[in-house]
Amino acid sequence: MKPKVGVFQLASCSGCLLSHLDTGKITEFLEEYDVKYYPLVMDARKIPEELDLAVFEGAVGTIEKGHMKLVTDIRKKSKKVAALGACAVTTGILMHSAGNQMPMPETDAFLPISELVKVDYAIPGCPPSPEIIERFFDAFLRNDEKYLQAFTNIEENSEINIRYITQRALCISCGLCTAVCPTLALSDIEGKPVLRDEICVKCGECRFQCPRSYMPLDYINETVFKDESTSIDEYLGRYMSIYTARATNQEILKTAQSGGTTTALMNYCLDSRIIDGILTGGKDKEKYWLARSALVTDYDELLKTTGTTYNLCPTLNILKDAATSNYLKNIAIVGLPCVHQAVRKLEIYPLSLRSVIDKISLRVGLFCTHNFRYNAMLKMMEELGEIRAEDTYKVDIGAGNYVIYSVSGDIQKIPIDIVREYEQESCSICPDFTAELSDISIGSIGSPEGWNTVIVRTKTGKKAFEAAVQEGYLEIGKEDKMPVDIELVKKLSKIKKNRSKKKIDKRKMYNLKVPF
Numbered sequence: 001m002k003p004k005v006g007v008f009q010l011a012s013c014s015g016c017l018l019s020h021l022d023t024g025k026i027t028e029f030l031e032e033y034d035v036k037y038y039p040l041v042m043d044a045r046k047i048p049e050e051l052d053l054a055v056f057e058g059a060v061g062t063i064e065k066g067h068m069k070l071v072t073d074i075r076k077k078s079k080k081v082a083a084l085g086a087c088a089v090t091t092g093i094l095m096h097s098a099g100n101q102m103p104m105p106e107t108d109a110f111l112p113i114s115e116l117v118k119v120d121y122a123i124p125g126c127p128p129s130p131e132i133i134e135r136f137f138d139a140f141l142r143n144d145e146k147y148l149q150a151f152t153n154i155e156e157n158s159e160i161n162i163r164y165i166t167q168r169a170l171c172i173s174c175g176l177c178t179a180v181c182p183t184l185a186l187s188d189i190e191g192k193p194v195l196r197d198e199i200c201v202k203c204g205e206c207r208f209q210c211p212r213s214y215m216p217l218d219y220i221n222e223t224v225f226k227d228e229s230t231s232i233d234e235y236l237g238r239y240m241s242i243y244t245a246r247a248t249n250q251e252i253l254k255t256a257q258s259g260g261t262t263t264a265l266m267n268y269c270l271d272s273r274i275i276d277g278i279l280t281g282g283k284d285k286e287k288y289w290l291a292r293s294a295l296v297t298d299y300d301e302l303l304k305t306t307g308t309t310y311n312l313c314p315t316l317n318i319l320k321d322a323a324t325s326n327y328l329k330n331i332a333i334v335g336l337p338c339v340h341q342a343v344r345k346l347e348i349y350p351l352s353l354r355s356v357i358d359k360i361s362l363r364v365g366l367f368c369t370h371n372f373r374y375n376a377m378l379k380m381m382e383e384l385g386e387i388r389a390e391d392t393y394k395v396d397i398g399a400g401n402y403v404i405y406s407v408s409g410d411i412q413k414i415p416i417d418i419v420r421e422y423e424q425e426s427c428s429i430c431p432d433f434t435a436e437l438s439d440i441s442i443g444s445i446g447s448p449e450g451w452n453t454v455i456v457r458t459k460t461g462k463k464a465f466e467a468a469v470q471e472g473y474l475e476i477g478k479e480d481k482m483p484v485d486i487e488l489v490k491k492l493s494k495i496k497k498n499r500s501k502k503k504i505d506k507r508k509m510y511n512l513k514v515p516f
Contacts, residue, residue, distance in 0.1 A: 001034075002032065002033055002034040003033055003034065003052040003053060003140070003141065004033075004034045004036055004048065004050060004051050004052045004053075005033045005034065005035055005036065005038075005051060005052065005053045005054070005055065006035075006036045006037035006038070006047075006048050006051045006053075006054050006055070006074065006078070007035075007037060007038040007039075007040075007055045007057070007084075008037065008054065008055065008056050008057070008070065008074060009039060009040075009056075009057050009058055010056060010057065010058035010059060010060055010061065010067050010070075010071070010087075010088070010113075011058045011059045011060070011061045011064070011067070011087065011094060011110055012057050012058025012059070012085070012087050012088075014040070014057070015085070015126070015127040016057045016058075016084045016085030016087075016088075016125075016127040016128060016133075017040050017057050017084075018040075018127070019127040019128060019129065019130050019133060020084075020130065020133045020134075021040065021041070022130040023130040023131070023133065023134045024130075025134060026041060029137060032137075032141055033137070033141070036048035036051060047070075047073070047074070047077075048077065049077060050077055050078075051074070051077055051078040051079070052078070052079050052080065053078065053079070053080045053081075053082060053140060054074045054075070054077075054078035054080070054081045054082070055081075055082045055084050056071065056074075056081070056082070056083055056084065056088050056113050057084045057085055057087070057088055058085070058087045058088055059087040059088060059091040059092070059094050059110035059111060059112060059113075060110060060111045060112070060113060060115065060116060061109070061110060062109035062110060062111055063109060068116060071113060071116050071117055072116060072117060075116075075117035075118065080120040080121065080140075081113070081117060081118065081119050081120050081121075082119070082120065082121040082122070082123060082136070082151070083112065083113045083114065083119050083121070083122045083123065084123050084128065084133070085123065085124070085125060085126065085127050085128055086124050086125060086126040086127075086201065086202060086203040086204055087110075087126075088112065088113050088122075089112055089113070089114075089119075089122045089123070089124045089160065089204055090112050090124070090160050090202040090203075090204060091110045091111065091112050091202070092126055092201055092202055092203055093126060093201040093203075094110045095110065095201075095202065120152065121136070121140075121148060121151040121152060122151055122152075122204075123136055123151055123351075124160060124203060124204025124205060124207075124208050124351065125203055125204065125205050125208070125351050125352065126182060126201060126203035126205070128351055129350055129351055129352065129354040130354070131350040131354055132349060132350055132351045135147070135349075135350075136148070136151065146216055146219045147219070149214065149216065150208070150214045150216075150349055160202055160204040160207050161195060161200060161202060161204070161206055161207055162177045162186065162193050162195060162206040162207055162210065163195060164207050164213065165177075165207060165210050165212050165213060166192065166193065168512060168513055169425040169426060170212040170213075170426050170429075170513070170515065171192065171193065171210075171212065171426055172211070172212060172312070172338040172342075172424070172426050172427070172430070173188070173191040173192060173193075173312035173313070173314050173373075173424075174211070174314060174315060174316050174335070174338055174339050174341075174342040175188055175193075175293055175313075175314025175315055175316040175317030175318075175319075176209055176210065176211075176316040176317075176319070176342040176343075176346065177193050177206035177207075177209065177210055178193055178206075178314065178316075178317035179316050179317050179318070179319040179320045179321075179353065180205045180206060180209050180320070180346075180351075180352035180353055181205065181206055182201075182203060182205065182352075183199050183200065183201055183203075184199070185197075185199045185200040185201075186206060188293075188314040188317050190287075190290065190373070190374045190375065191291065191311065191312040191313065191314055191373060191374055192373070193206075193314075205351055205352045208349070208351050209342070209345065209346055209349070209351055209352055210342070211338065211341040211342045211345045211515065212426065212515045213515060214515055215341055215345060215515040215516055216516075217341075217431070217432075217516055220341075220344050220345065220348055220437065221237070221238065221436070221437070223348055224344055224348075224437060224458075225238045225457075225458070228240070228457070228458050228459060230457065230458075233490070235433075235489075235490040235493035235494050235497065236434055236436070236455065236486075236489065236490060236493065237432075237434060237436030237437075237457070238436070238457060239441075239455045239456060239457045240456045240457060240458070240461075240462055241455075241456045241462070242453065242454065242455050242456070242484050242486060243453075243454045243456070243465075243476050243477070243484070244446075244447040244448070244451045244452065244453060244454070244476065244477035244482050244483075244484055245259065245261045245451065245452055245454045245465075245469070245474050245475065245476050245477065246259030246260060246261055246264075246450060246451045246452060246474070246475060246477075247259060247260030247261060247263060247264035247473070247474060248264065248472055248473060248474065248475050249264060249267065249473070251303070252264055252267070252303070252306065253450075255303060255306040255307060256306050256307065257306065257307050257308045257396065257444070258396075258444040258447075258449070258450060258451070258452055259444070259447070259450055259451045259452035260306070260452075261442050261452035261454060261474060262334060262364060262366070262442050262452075263302060263303075263305075263306050264468065264473045264474050265364065265440075265442075265464065265465065265468050265473070265474065266278050266280075266296070266302055266332060266334065266364070267299060267302060267473060268464075268467065268468035268471060268473040268474070269332060269362065269464055269468075270296075270297070270298065270299065270302070271299075271473075272467065272471070273330075274330065274361065274362070274464060274467075275330045275331060275332040275361055275362060276297065276328050276329060276330050276331075277295055277296065277297050277322055277326065277328040277330075277331050277332070278295070278296040278297075278302070278331070278332045278333075278334060279293065279294075279295060279296075279315055279316065279318065279319060279322060279331060279332070279333045279334070279335075280293075280294050280296060280305050280315065280333075280334040280335070281293065281294060281305065281308075281309060281313035281315055281334070281335070282294030282304060282305045283304075283305075283309060287374070288389045288390045289309050289310075289311065289374070289377065289378070289389045289392075289395075290309070290311065290374050291309040291311050291312065291313035291374070292313065293313060293314055293315045293316070293317050293318050295318055295321075295322050295326065297326075297328075307394065308366075308395065308396070309395075310371060310372060310377060310395050310397070310402075311371065311372045311373060311374045311376075311377045312371050312372070312373055312374070312424060313335075315333065315334075315335045315339050316333070316335075316339060316342060316343070319331075319333075319353065319356060320353055320356055322356075323353075323355065323356040323359045324355065324356070328359060329359055330359065330361040330362075331359050331360050331361060331362075332361060332362040332363070332364060333360060333362070333363050333364070334364045334366070335364075335365065335366065336365070336366050336368045336371065336435065337365060337366075337368050337430060337432035337433070337434070337435040337436065337437070337438075338368075338430060338432075339365075340363055340365050340435050340437045340438045341432070341437060343360065343363060343437075344437045347360070361460070362439055362440075362460060362461070362464055363437070363438040363439045363440075363460075363461075364438060364439065364440055364441075364442065364461075365434070365435020365436075365437070365438030365439075365440070365441040365442070366435060366441070366442060366443060367433060367434055367435065367441065367442070367443025367444070367445055367453075367489075368427075368430075368432075368433065368435070369397065369416070369433065369492065369496060370420065370423040370424065370427040370428070371423065371424050371427050372422055372423055372424055373424055376422045376423070376424070377389075377422070379422065380402075380414075380419060380422040381404060384414045384418060384419065385404045385412040385414060386412075387404060387406055387410075387412060391406055391407055391408070392404055392405060392406050392407065393405055393406070393407050397416070398444065398445075400415060400416050401413040401414060401415055401416060402414045402415075402416060402419045428499060428500070428503040429500050429503045429504050429507065429514060429515075429516070430496070430500055431496060431497045431500035431501070431516070432496070433489075433492055433493040433496040433497075434455060434489065434493055436457075438457060438461070439456075439457055439458045439460045439461030439464070440454065440455065440456050440457060440458075440461030440462075440464065440465055441454070441455040441457065442454050442455075443489075445488060445489055445492055446484045446485040446486060446488050446489040447477070447482070447484060447485070448477075448482060451477055451482065453484050453489060500516075504516065
């Protein structure tokens with residue numbers, strides 16, 4: 001039997017309903033559901049007696065008593081209620097309004113639906129994209145509770161912006177919240193998102209898209225790799241093949257962190273026009289070692305981004321600009337595991353950036369044990385390494401040590417266990433060491449000095465990597481002479497996963513939210 005659904009409009013601009021119509025699949029929607037009420041698409045004036053799902057667009061006009069009666073009556077008749085769009089979820093942009101957009105300009109007081117009745121699903125956004133609305137209805141039709149869980153998390157409280165994440169020490173500084181903000185109310189200061197309340201419209205897009213609000217890793221893994229022929233390993237994730245590799249370009253090898261594989265691969269992809277731009281981490285021009293997002297479109301720019309800063313980089317904060325202002329059509333993203341968690345969540349829950357998502361062509365992940373905020377990194381160097389950041393030229397992690405290279409030639413080795421005191425708090429709950437959601441993962445662990453371990457995970461990653469080898473940009477170590485120490489990679493991955501579990505259990509003990 002088809003689910004009975006009713007769609008009701010309150011104080012709104014109709015943008016969210018128009019977004020639904022913009023899916024181009026409204027005919028299929030009418031065929032799959034028993035639609036009892038939907039003013040924009042059918043002439044039904046009688047309020048239904050029974051519904052499986054009631055969807056409200058718009059906020060409740062507080063002095064419009066008809067709104068309150070409608071919402072409370074429909075709630076009694078409906079098994080589930082969904083708030084569609086920011087106005088319904090939080091009142092959204094209407095909180096800045098001097099009057100309603102409907103024919104009652106004197107109505108200037110509004111409430112979210114949840115102030116009056118229990119809301120089961122909240123779909124934020126101003127407006128939510130056609131794709132996310134379509135996927136919501138599809139998931140409801142299939143009773144896909146795993147997918148629908150993301151919409152129940154938002155409705156748990158009214159703190160819908162990114163402060164929900166930052167105040168709970170969950171922020172990973174990936175920069176996605178800044179990219180999706182439709183009013184430019186967010187900016188990144190030393191890797192941390194800062195919100196300007198006066199221009200925030202409480203659309204909820206920043207919190208919803210954040211991979212630390214809700215991140216069903218198993219579900220996303222299944223979705224990402226459903227069409228891939230991969231092996232599955234408890235500690236490596238899904239993959240096709242594993243290699244040792246390094247760049248053949250001597251200029252790259254001189255400046256690269258280890259084997260230069262990531263830089264050489266990106267160089268090939270740019271030269272062959274597989275991609276026309278790369279989002280990656282770069283260095284600030286004024287603050288030494290401060291990581292900045294960088295948009296790379298040529299070899300010279302690429303060389304400037306070699307090496308690792310080991311502090312949090314909001315790589316994705318320029319994702320929207322890369323596609324819309326710079327008109328890039330094929331973008332590669334190079335980043336840590338948390339960056340690719342954000343990218344994959346954006347792809348599977350496309351509330352925002354609908355014109356950008358399909359322009360992401362390649363995802364290159366970097367191995368990561370943990371990371372630092374910029375100020376914490378400087379403090380750690382001074383307190384443990386007894387050296388100022390401006391007196392160093394390279395930092396690295398290897399053989400259980402955090403290694404600092406000074407311009408005078410000295411090398412400071414600090415045990416990782418001591419360094420952890422300075423790490424980013426949110427890193428401790430992340431279970432991903434090898435960037436399991438990327439197309440191809442690259443790190444130095446498991447390979448000889450001057451080489452990289454490469455884990456190819458998808459057909460997209462395989463095609464790019466093999467072509468780079470074929471064209472001479474990369475060389476592969478012979479397996480008999482240079483095997484990957486895969487057990488070492490697994491060991492470090494196991495340590496990170498176990499540490500993550502302990503930290504998550506501890507947060508739960510204090511009733512703190514966790515995304516996984």
